[in-house]
């Protein structure tokens with residue numbers, strides 16, 4: 001096993017001419033490489049194919065059960081939170097430590113799902129915005145405007161940046177991850193305001209401002225399945 005671009009990768013060296021790559025059933029990357037190929041070459045290879053890899057990983061991952069019911073266990077920022085659904089005369093969602101209370105006029109699952117989704121989106125956006133504002137001075141110094149952030153459910157990536165429009169979308173599921181993972185994704189997406197691709201300059205920028213970037217990304221892949 002080798003860690004390439006923060007991903008656990010099984011590398012075997014064979015008498016072949018070019019690098020071959022696939023995703024195993026466990027979601028880990030499997031690479032066959034010609035004998036004598038250096039780790040730095042493989043790292044670049046993986047980096048260049050990140051879009052493809054992320055797409056494949058999205059297909060392979062077993063999606064966890066996120067049903068909304070009384071007693072369900074939610075993940076918020078890496079912690080388990082117990083969901084309580086209480087009939088009420090008005091709708092509200094309140095968190096108290098390891099408990100989240102949905103008071104609902106209608107306790108049917110679809111209605112509670114909607115209340116929970118709205119709550120999580122609002123909380124996630126507030127947190128992601130706060131983190132983005134913390135990193136913003138790095139970008140402001142380079143003449144970049146503060147990006148407009150939004151949150152929605154996505155099935156194959158943690159975030160996406162449209163530099164021309166100055167917009168960044170984050171995956172709502174990112175809110176399930178430990179905060180250090182959230183920070184790594186926020187910085188990653190903001191870095192696209194300066195660098196369009198996942199080139200070596202892009203990663204040099206990330207690791208300059210966040211030396212443990214790859215470890216955080218690896219932790220993210222381990223902690224949340226989307």
Ligand SMILES: [Zn+2]
Pocket residue numbers: 188189192198
């Ligand atoms: Zn990216």
